[in-house]
Amino acid sequence: MSQDIATLIDRNLQGVFGEGDAALRRATAAEIYADDVVFVEPHGVYRGRDEVVRTAGVIRAKHPSFRYEVIAPVEVLRDAALHQEIGRAKWVSGAPGEPPAYAGTDVVLARDGRITAIYMFFDGLPDPTH
Secondary structure (H helix, E strand, C coil): CCCCHHHHHHHHHHHHHCCCCHHHHHHHHHHHEEEEEEEEECCEEEECHHHHHHHHHHHHHHCCCCEEEECCCCEEEEECCCCEEEEEEEEEEECCCCCCCEEEEEEEEEECCEEEEEEEEEECCCCCCC
């Protein structure tokens, strides 16, 4: 089943990086990631589905109660020549009922309904007064 980039981004945030159950995290990753997916973030580059899932589990273990919330509509570009979609999502994460602890932007590339690359940037927290 082919999924649009916005759905893939949501499933990546909630079902992989936000999922506490390792088996569910792996199952979601098998549905949404290409075998050779790459995850690039300020602290490293992780290649292959198993390595990205392992890394997501390490991140999740550091903040087991944190939830991700997309804070703006996902922006989408389509490259018809390459049969590729590119999505950008701004998000915050933190414990429910608390102010966000950190914020980021994911740039996600997908082909044939599967994520091929995730580029994650940390952002400053949004100003709650604006």
